Amino acid sequence: MKGLLIEGGRLVDPSQSIDRTAGLLIVDGVVAAIDPPAESLPGDLQRIDARGCIVAPGLVDLATELREPGREEDEMIETGVAAAVAGGYTSILCAANTDPPIDSPGTVELVRQKAAAANRARVYVIGCVSKGRNGETMAELGLLSEAGAVAFSDSPRPLPNSALLRRALDYCRMFNRPIFDRPGVPELSHGGVMHEGRVSLVLGLSGLPTEAEDLAVARDVRLAEATGGRLHVGPVSTMGAIDMLRRVKSRGVAVTASACPHNLALHLGLTDESLRWFDARYKVHPPLRSQRHIETLRDSIVDGTIDALQSGHMPRADEKKMDDLDSSPFGQSSLETSLAVAITELVHTGLIDWLTLVRRMSTAPAEIAGIPAGSLKNGAAGDVVIIDPAKRWTVDPTLFASHCRSTPLAGVDLYGKVRTTIVGGDVKFEDSLSEAVAHSPLETPAPCW
Amino acid sequence: MFDPFIVSGFSILAQVRTSVNNDAIVSATPSSPAVTAAPPAVAWERRHLLELESLSAEEIRTLLDLSLWMKRATDGCRKKMPLLVGKTCANLFFENSTRTRNSFSLAAKRLGADTVEFSSSGSSVAKGETFVDTAKTIEAMGVDWVVTRHRTPGTPHLLARELGCSVLNAGDGPHEHPTQGLLDMLTILEHRGQIEGLTVALVGDIEHSRTARSNLWGLRKLGARVIVCGPATLVSRRWTELGVEVAHDLDAILPECDVLNLLRIQFERQSTPPFPSIHEYALRYAMNGRRMRVARKDILIMAPGPINRGVEITPEVADGPQSVILDQVTNGIAVRMAALWLLAQGAEQGRGR
Numbered sequence: 001m002k003g004l005l006i007e008g009g010r011l012v013d014p015s016q017s018i019d020r021t022a023g024l025l026i027v028d029g030v031v032a033a034i035d036p037p038a039e040s041l042p043g044d045l046q047r048i049d050a051r052g053c054i055v056a057p058g059l060v061d062l063a064t065e066l067r068e069p070g071r072e073e074d075e076m077i078e079t080g081v082a083a084a085v086a087g088g089y090t091s092i093l094c095a096a097n098t099d100p101p102i103d104s105p106g107t108v109e110l111v112r113q114k115a116a117a118a119n120r121a122r123v124y125v126i127g128c129v130s131k132g133r134n135g136e137t138m139a140e141l142g143l144l145s146e147a148g149a150v151a152f153s154d155s156p157r158p159l160p161n162s163a164l165l166r167r168a169l170d171y172c173r174m175f176n177r178p179i180f181d182r183p184g185v186p187e188l189s190h191g192g193v194m195h196e197g198r199v200s201l202v203l204g205l206s207g208l209p210t211e212a213e214d215l216a217v218a219r220d221v222r223l224a225e226a227t228g229g230r231l232h233v234g235p236v237s238t239m240g241a242i243d244m245l246r247r248v249k250s251r252g253v254a255v256t257a258s259a260c261p262h263n264l265a266l267h268l269g270l271t272d273e274s275l276r277w278f279d280a281r282y283k284v285h286p287p288l289r290s291q292r293h294i295e296t297l298r299d300s301i302v303d304g305t306i307d308a309l310q311s312g313h314m315p316r317a318d319e320k321k322m323d324d325l326d327s328s329p330f331g332q333s334s335l336e337t338s339l340a341v342a343i344t345e346l347v348h349t350g351l352i353d354w355l356t357l358v359r360r361m362s363t364a365p366a367e368i369a370g371i372p373a374g375s376l377k378n379g380a381a382g383d384v385v386i387i388d389p390a391k392r393w394t395v396d397p398t399l400f401a402s403h404c405r406s407t408p409l410a411g412v413d414l415y416g417k418v419r420t421t422i423v424g425g426d427v428k429f430e431d432s433l434s435e436a437v438a439h440s441p442l443e444t445p446a447p448c449w
Numbered sequence: 450m451f452d453p454f455i456v457s458g459f460s461i462l463a464q465v466r467t468s469v470n471n472d473a474i475v476s477a478t479p480s481s482p483a484v485t486a487a488p489p490a491v492a493w494e495r496r497h498l499l500e501l502e503s504l505s506a507e508e509i510r511t512l513l514d515l516s517l518w519m520k521r522a523t524d525g526c527r528k529k530m531p532l533l534v535g536k537t538c539a540n541l542f543f544e545n546s547t548r549t550r551n552s553f554s555l556a557a558k559r560l561g562a563d564t565v566e567f568s569s570s571g572s573s574v575a576k577g578e579t580f581v582d583t584a585k586t587i588e589a590m591g592v593d594w595v596v597t598r599h600r601t602p603g604t605p606h607l608l609a610r611e612l613g614c615s616v617l618n619a620g621d622g623p624h625e626h627p628t629q630g631l632l633d634m635l636t637i638l639e640h641r642g643q644i645e646g647l648t649v650a651l652v653g654d655i656e657h658s659r660t661a662r663s664n665l666w667g668l669r670k671l672g673a674r675v676i677v678c679g680p681a682t683l684v685s686r687r688w689t690e691l692g693v694e695v696a697h698d699l700d701a702i703l704p705e706c707d708v709l710n711l712l713r714i715q716f717e718r719q720s721t722p723p724f725p726s727i728h729e730y731a732l733r734y735a736m737n738g739r740r741m742r743v744a745r746k747d748i749l750i751m752a753p754g755p756i757n758r759g760v761e762i763t764p765e766v767a768d769g770p771q772s773v774i775l776d777q778v779t780n781g782i783a784v785r786m787a788a789l790w791l792l793a794q795g796a797e798q799g800r801g802r
Contacts, residue, residue: 201685201688203602204621204657205622205624279607319579322579323580324604326600
């Protein structure tokens with residue numbers, strides 16, 4: 001028996017409503033006990049001093065673009081999973097926009113094998129809804145499901161064909177797998193590079209109108225209600241989308257939704273005004289919207305209209321992001337910053353507590369994806385993130401584990417840093433910069449929240 | 450304190466209203482091929498001319514004052530004046546242009562500078578090079594200004610960050626075309642003596658017009674009333690948030706206008722037609738003889754060109770007595786001479802922005 005004891009930390013587990021100082025024992029890769037008695041500790045025991053830190057179930061990302069196979073210039077499975085554990089994620093769902101896309105059992109298997117060889121975060125696979133992500137004909141959802149696909153999505157492409165979405169929602173009820181739609185109406189956002197509004201008008205840049213997202217969400221939730229299929233919409237970024245979700249959720253329609261931390265970053269100044277720099281680092285998706293949309297989105301994280309936060313990791317090679325705003329693709333490297341952005345914007349400002357943050361970034365996404373994660377109950381996987389909540393650090397993309405260095409946050413100061421990431425009881429990431437923290441006294445002054 | 454209206458003892462208004470003041474300048478070199486007068490000393494710090502939105506009213510007045518001086522000193526932009534000998538101006542046009550490119554070339558040559566021409570067709574861009582790399586290559590050949598035109602907004606800003614030399618925006622997609630805005634204002638100034646208090650209507654494809662986006666900032670900063678007029682699909686309601694009036698009925702606003710600036714419909718920037726037919730557009734928005742009779746007698750008719758006769762303007766208006774379209778072309782050279790010279794001063798001061 002091999003054991004790992006995480007001592008002295010503030011244990012935050014929404015699945016058990018626990019938020020208190022406690023020890024966590026993991027034995028043979030599985031959670032064995034909270035506050036274990038000394039006599040029950042195994043002989044072969046590694047101890048981690050987590051005083052002053054948050055100890056939570058590892059984060060779960062609902063869509064990480066790993067880009068391998070076919071787009072290795074953007075990201076590889078090996079670099080993507082390294083970035084995941086550096087960002088506190090212990091389970092990620094690999095998006096289907098590889099080349100070829102993940103629309104066959106063989107591609108699912110390829111990703112699973114490469115991820116197993118990389119041996120960092122757990123990688124679950126999202127299969128395509130449509131063959132070749134063509135948006136018209138259904139992929140072999142049954143075979144993909146048997147091969148291990150846990151959800152289906154054509155993201156980052158939306159599903160503009162309503163008949164296809166309706167059929168797929170119906171069909172997926174047989175496998176109890178969810179469909180993820182990134183809501184959009186392509187003909188309304190054709191050629192758009194930024195949020196459509198006063199700023200896009202002044203800059204002469206093509207806009208992405210909010211109606212394109214609003215209309216798709218309205219259709220999506222109606223089809224979910226009509227079919228009884230499992231539907232998740234996200235990431236969403238508009239007031240109209242939130243309004244629609246609030247209404248149907250109050251009627252009890254079983255639909256879930258997610259948002260990205262970069263769309264909540266009002267204090268960090270990530271709004272459509274950022275595009276005034278004409279820098280493609282700010283060309284991200286969903287686009288940086290105007291203040292009132294951001295404020296509404298922040299409120300919806302608090303009230304639960306938004307169930308989950310997702311990283312929004314869309315890595316694209318440097319040479320692609322160096323071009324002008326029309327030619328450069330949407331994208332950013334965000335696995336290693338999304339948790340800190342959420343802490344800085346939501347927890348540090350007092351908008352939500354730690355339980356809610358961990359629920360939105362771990363417990364809820366695990367439930368939506370239907371994967372065994374997001375909990376530290378006895379017998380659950382020993383997947384843990386240890387966070388230094390008060391640590392202030394400056395984003396330096398040259399230190400990213402991700403192959404992609406493009407981020408709208410370069411040089412920005414954030415609060416909260418991942419100290420240790422543990423998957424199946426094994427330490428997969430340790431922050432080299434935080435070693436001094438481990439020796440700090442127990443009486444760490446309470447942070448301002 | 451720098452007085453916006455008086456640049457080293459001469460003022461726009463005095464010069465335009467009475468041409469007495471500048472007789473000395475012009476008559477000093479009546480027959481020589483090259484003029485040797487020195488421009489007035491000015492306060493100028495910028496190294497780049499990217500947009501009018503971020504310029505102050507004072508800076509715009511300085512540019513206009515100096516443009517007028519350049520025009521007078523070169524006998525209507527026809528004579529050489531060796532103010533910038535030994536310097537080199539590169540034209541980097543990633544989008545087609547005849548008038549703007551030639552205007553910048555002539556302006557540089559009038560001031561004694563050398564010019565390098567670059568166009569994207571058949572060049573390294575066609576071989577896959579990014580436009581930033583192309584610009585850096587041209588800069589490494591030793592140029593002092595890069596004049597750039599590109600289909601994407603913000604590309605001059607990108608070059609200004611990447612290059613060490615001065616960057617002049619000669620049109621970045623639908624965003625801005627600052628020298629066009631300045632030459633339009635100079636033309637109004639010459640004919641009216643002032644901009645403050647005038648009502649100027651920009652008519653046509655506002656959505657895709659860099660001319661509109663430069664004009665409206667410049668005109669507003671100098672105190673004009675600006676109306677943007679065109680089909681609702683090309684004139685957003687949001688323009689009112691920027692201190693501009695929005696109109697869709699040309700006939701309704703026409704009697705109030707001192708100046709009409711007729712903008713071309715930019716079909717090449719539209720994925721789907723913004724109105725049912727050119728026929729319908731022309732009936733609603735073309736400036737023709739009938740509308741001229743409704744307009745003020747002294748109305749100024751301007752167009753940035755190229756003009757589409759029969760669409761936004763009919764021949765009798767384009768070639769009529771109120772048209773100042775060809776004055777605009779001449780003034781373009783004056784404005785570009787002033788811009789090149791000012792940016793050279795900004796670069797020399799070494800604290801350029």
